[in-house]
Amino acid sequence: MNNRHREHEQINVHGTRNVLSCCIRTSADLVYTMSPSVVHDGRNLEWERSRPQRPPISDRLSSHQAAAETLVRAAAQQLPTMVLRPH
Known part of the structure; x- marks a missing residue:
């Protein structure tokens, strides 16, 4: 993993x-x-209330972003959270 990653x-x-x-x-x-x-898989994104993350995420930046979002979703048991994915 290089310094940028x-x-x-x-x-x-x-x-x-x-x-x-x-x-x-x-x-x-x-x-x-x-x-x-x-969540982007190369097709047009349609609005969905709860679109799951796309597996597998091949690029490292998106995989780090997905890992961070997973942490937020898991924390929803301890505090009110909302995840926005502007497009």
């Missing part, structure tokens, strides 16, 4: 983990904006 992982995964920790500690709600690349 490590940086993306630091920002997307570890940064999200830090934000979640702060939200839980302070009882804050979280509105999380993520890239639609975690």
Whole structure:
């Protein structure tokens, strides 16, 4: 993994983990904006209330973004969260 990929992982995964920790500690709600690349499979994206992530995600940046979004969705048991994927 080169430095750029490590940086993306630091920002997307570890940064999200830090934000979640702060939200839980302070009882804050979280509105999380993520890239639609975690669901894009090459076709036109139609609006869906809960479109699952696309497996497998081949590029590293999208896989880091998907991992971060998964952390947010898992944290929904502990705090109010909303994930937005603007397109």
